[in-house]
Amino acid sequence: MRVLTVVGARPQFVKAAVVSRALRASGRHEEVLVHTGQHYDSNMSQVFFEELGIPEPDHHLGVGSSSHGDQTGRMLIAIEPVIVAAEPDVVLVYGDTNSTLAGALAAAKLHVPVAHVEAGLRSFNRRMPEEVNRVLTDHLSDLLFTPTATATANLLREGVDTTKVFEVGDVMYDASLYYARQARDRDPLRALGSQPAGGYVLATIHRAENTDAPDRLEGILEGLAATAEDLPVVLPLHPRTRRAIERQGLERLLTRLVALEPVGYLDMLALEARARAIVTDSGGVQKEAYFLRVPCVTVRDETEWTETVAAGWNRLVTPLSAAALRDAVRDALNAVPDDVPPFYGGGDAARRIVEALEGMWNKWT
Numbered sequence: 001m002r003v004l005t006v007v008g009a010r011p012q013f014v015k016a017a018v019v020s021r022a023l024r025a026s027g028r029h030e031e032v033l034v035h036t037g038q039h040y041d042s043n044m045s046q047v048f049f050e051e052l053g054i055p056e057p058d059h060h061l062g063v064g065s066s067s068h069g070d071q072t073g074r075m076l077i078a079i080e081p082v083i084v085a086a087e088p089d090v091v092l093v094y095g096d097t098n099s100t101l102a103g104a105l106a107a108a109k110l111h112v113p114v115a116h117v118e119a120g121l122r123s124f125n126r127r128m129p130e131e132v133n134r135v136l137t138d139h140l141s142d143l144l145f146t147p148t149a150t151a152t153a154n155l156l157r158e159g160v161d162t163t164k165v166f167e168v169g170d171v172m173y174d175a176s177l178y179y180a181r182q183a184r185d186r187d188p189l190r191a192l193g194s195q196p197a198g199g200y201v202l203a204t205i206h207r208a209e210n211t212d213a214p215d216r217l218e219g220i221l222e223g224l225a226a227t228a229e230d231l232p233v234v235l236p237l238h239p240r241t242r243r244a245i246e247r248q249g250l251e252r253l254l255t256r257l258v259a260l261e262p263v264g265y266l267d268m269l270a271l272e273a274r275a276r277a278i279v280t281d282s283g284g285v286q287k288e289a290y291f292l293r294v295p296c297v298t299v300r301d302e303t304e305w306t307e308t309v310a311a312g313w314n315r316l317v318t319p320l321s322a323a324a325l326r327d328a329v330r331d332a333l334n335a336v337p338d339d340v341p342p343f344y345g346g347g348d349a350a351r352r353i354v355e356a357l358e359g360m361w362n363k364w365t
Helices: 010-026 046-052 068-086 098-109 129-140 149-157 171-183 214-227 239-247 265-274 283-291 306-310 322-334 349-364
Strands: 002-007 030-035 090-094 114-117 143-146 165-167 201-204 233-236 258-260 277-280 296-298 314-316
Touching: 002 010, 002 068, 002 098, 010 030, 010 046, 010 090, 010 171, 010 265, 010 283, 010 349, 030 068, 046 171, 046 265, 068 098, 090 098, 090 349, 098 114, 098 129, 114 129, 114 349, 143 149, 143 349, 149 165, 165 349, 171 265, 171 283, 171 349, 201 214, 214 233, 214 239, 214 277, 214 322, 233 265, 265 283, 277 283, 277 322, 283 296, 283 306, 283 314, 296 322, 306 314, 314 322
Parallel strands: 002 030, 002 090, 090 114, 114 143, 143 165, 201 233, 201 277, 233 258, 277 296, 296 314
Antiparallel strands: none
């Protein structure tokens, strides 16, 4: 079986790492790896390939960043001839980025089966570009690999053919189990001489709904600065976030935080594992906090990972008030649950995905 995998953003590199390993370990399949270049600088891209042991891409399309329409259109133009030349049996896409939608749409137009890993997630907020990408990709796909029972139920409510849906668990859980051992001895703060004796709060902010909304971004930074009066706040800065801070003249608030350049996956796992609480707008970080049993505050109006909220490990906060964010972090620190229900499978999602792909391939051939 020849699988053409499309990735472009750092969460996809993590997810693809475990599935690619399972595909290649079988010895029976060929993978053609396509990197769109959606994330393209070394801290956001190359370091992930090096740390996670992902093979160098067979095709690097170098699309880069631009508006959603322009970026997705250029990806479509670049991906189509790669699919035509490779003649894959299936195109595998991950998550909810523009790379995901472009890969799925290019394959569907060429009548090549599409498999979507992390299918069925819904925020029910169509203003999010990620929500548009994931809904369209799910309804273009021939195989839908869901991470949770909630995701499966979302697809069934939308009338998706049940024979296409495979509830396999979460590949991010596979990754966290596999790479946590490698991350255990890493300490990104040691080099800065700033390892806080009493612990710290880790923050990550990158979604457009926060970075491109001046009131929200200022509310988040002010809330983090207020939190820093209780515990130091460590903030690896996504390039989009740094540009937004500079554009909006909010640099003064960074002086009260421990601001870092973007870090690789292993360093991020190490930072998460040592944190006393995490503040984020990242779906992946919400789950990693849950896997690592670290309380989380999500600065969004909704989350796709509703299970983490129901279990008490995650809190949703609309980031328009510094006091609201600070109080949510305090509450998270003071009310850590005892139970971690196994919502995300048993850590064998990659193996189950490969087995499902093999089963469908045998039917198709």
